[in-house]
Amino acid sequence: MIDPPEPGRHGRRAVAVASATQMMVVLDGAVLAIALPRMAGDLDVGTGSLPWVMNAYALPFAGFLLLGGRIADLVGPVRALRTGLAVFAAASLGAGLAPSFGVLLACRVFQGLGSALLSPASLVLLTRATSPGTERERAIAVWSVTAAIGASASALFGGLLTQTLGWRWVLLINVLIAPALFAAGRGAAPRWEPDERRPKGLDVPGALLFVVAFAGLDLAATVDGGGSQTLRSALAGGVAVAALAALVVTERRVRHPLLPLRLLRSPRVAYTNAAAVVLLAGTAATGYYTTLYAQDVAGLAPLTTALCMLPGTVAGVLTSRNVPRLAVVLGERNCRTMGPVLVAAAQFGLAGCERAGAPFGALVPLLVVLSIGSSIAVITLTSSATRSLPSHQAGLAGGLITASGQSGGSIGLAALTGVAAAFTAAPAASPHAGASAAIVHQVGVALPLGAALALVATVLARRIPLGAESGLPENAGHRPAPRNVRP
Template sequence: MTTPDATDTTDAADPAALTKTTDPTAGPRSRDPAAAPAGVASAPRLWPVLLASYIGQFLVVLDVSVVNVALPSMRDDLALSGSALQWVVNGYALTFAGFLLLGGRLSDLFGPKRVYLTGLGLFAAASLAGGLAQSDAVLITARAAQGVGAAFLAPVTLSLLTRALPEGAARTRAIAAWTAVGAAGGATGGLIGGVLTDLASWRWVLLINVPIGLAVGAVVLVWLREQRRDTDRPALDLPGAVLVTGGVGAVAYGITETESAGWTSASALLPLLAGLAALAGFVAVEARSAQPLLPLRLFRIRAVAVGNVVTLVSMVGAFALWYFLTLYMQTVLGYSAIRTGLAFLPHTAALIIASQFAPRLSARFGSRTMTVVGGLLTGAGFLWQAAAMDADGTFVSAILGPALPMAAGQAILLALLTDVSTSGVGERDAGGVSGLVNTSRQIGAVLGLAILGAVASAGHGAPEDGYARAFLAAGIITAASMLLVPFLPRPGRRTRPHAGSAAA
């Protein structure tokens, strides 16, 4: 977040107001590499940016959670084994994590519109293949392909906003809305999946992406203007792409293996070590490459470096909200899939409302202060949830009460961290940094599943006791991550793009 200029009164919820700002997607008027993005958008030009960004983000996050409810029906219909069922989930998660940095950089090299349409097309085609699958191999392959499409799509949904809006209050509000839309996708995934599975078939959990993808793709193809690019476009850093994709994917796989096999098992340690070695090789390649996939100079921008570290650590705890609360409602309280989805509606409402207030609170009290407030509020909600988990818990006492501080705090925390983690970056690196932010989120979530899953399964007692331990650990981790916030730069020091990251 930056301290907004006194004249900046635009509102991200009002496209007409947002179009008063500069819109780099409309095409720069100057070829000067050091010049600020130019090209004033006309009134109808910003709405496709907002639509593409928000709906793309909703689809990507939705497909992380919407499939979970349909897993039993998939198992029965296709006679899936336990390991195959696990790979229906992990296939998407691993390719999504592995290809995020590549997807972000591709948008810088080839333009956000091309990469958006490529990612959306692959996502929709894989959804169609998965929805029509007649075997576990086809279904798992389709889910992995979905993850690749989502990894190309997700960074562009964020970089579209950072390209179209200069740093300031309007951009902070737009990113807050982007955060709320993503959170809503995760929160409503169970409800949407339950309704589609019960009223139609598990196949529609995947097939529904096809008409939505076609509609959004048509809007982007017709209305979203691609940024004009110089003819001397940099070449893709293929060695760096292979190393970082394989490294992140291997690390994510190793972490997922720890949940069932433990941290000292060969099935977890070997991919973890191989992934870390590949990432070390990636850093070495990037340091020597004339056209790196992820320029290491970006980590000299304190907002980017510290912001991504805080994002990764805080996401370890944030994962508890959706995963363990879903298990508690269905396993302990006996809620159906649809009732569980409905029970998450207060969380969704709190996320959306709090995310809209986050920019105003940041402008009044300071971004670092409100980031800490969001983190501590989230941690307090986790601790309340841990104390409220009881076999005889009611909706009001065990779900609604803790929901408000948990969801509201998380909305404030993630919205402001996303804004700060993408600040001080020029246009030519917007996609790469957006990929980095999404990678930090995804790796944090994978770590959260492994660490909190181990905490929940340790010891004895009823299932709710394990879930309570997971929420307790999540509260401690989230609160501890706030100790890093003072290392973020003050807002007044982040108002201009980094000199080495000037717009191309």
């Protein structure tokens, strides 16, 4: 067994590197949203294809997160983090220089693969370089808050770069940031040694089945009313169901399962991850449609759009820092369920304002409420997922909760935009004309559906048990070898 980390020796540097890495990962997942209108014009892409810029990143990110967490547990957080940074930087360079939409999507896939290694590795780095107790709790709080800042600041950062340097620099900026983190990562944690509690194998078939299942669900959720598209959705849904069935069989039989099915028997784990899936599915389309509304309907420039979203950014950051205090004042369960309720209320309000063609300034207070609710929900769910688990299970726990959110967001974006487009396909559906009319009408469908999902997430979050559980069994993720099989 490895020795516990030396308090204070590596902690501050590890917290800084891990938090900055997670901020970059979260930021890059959302930062392109505000650049989509400019990107569509530059690459001659229709509005219906734009969600795939986000999903091409989110699908491999979600699908390989658990494998990334297992790799970080096996080879050590520093090695995993530096490998992920190299892949992420190379993919960012290719995406920033992409001559076509297809090349851009391919590079976004590799960005997602790099992020799938970076995110869990950063969490393992924290747990490896900090001592259990107060020091580790503070480190995880900083990591969570920094990620929330990255998500909140994505609009401002993307708008600034898009308007001043062009949308390509939203991607190329990573080529400057990643090498700095690569250099800082060296020596950010104590020397890595094997731990007998960690499973020694990699469940690559399980990871591939995860990706196939997520991609199939994503394609199946994209509905636009056409006959050929309906057939494609049905086939994709069938592939997704088959992949999920094969995944269950694989995880039961493989010696080192990527996702131990016994883990899902824990009420805390099951309800926490279910709430994350549903909540992120419900909010996925909100930022997408708000950005299109601001630029294509209200006629705002990218930087002006970002500045209008700045109050929400600030509110989200301030809320993130004070969520632990809020949980003490209101109670753990009340705080956990308040976030999705605020999200639902904001989405209903945004739908009404945008459907009525209100000026974008009228949306700002609702965006503030949305940001506050999202910050409360994400931080409380992350805390619930990782609180009671020992350090050697941090990669699995962190990968699972992040995969839940990413998969929910990816599938939700495809489903809500697809359903909205299908329900507004008729020319007489709106008295307005043109692309802006389509956006306005789709908002009236997608955002109320998202708000309804947020309310479902409220119910799931309410059912998360109070207090801490004992975590996974010590041998979770390890299945003893059958007696008739040679090791």
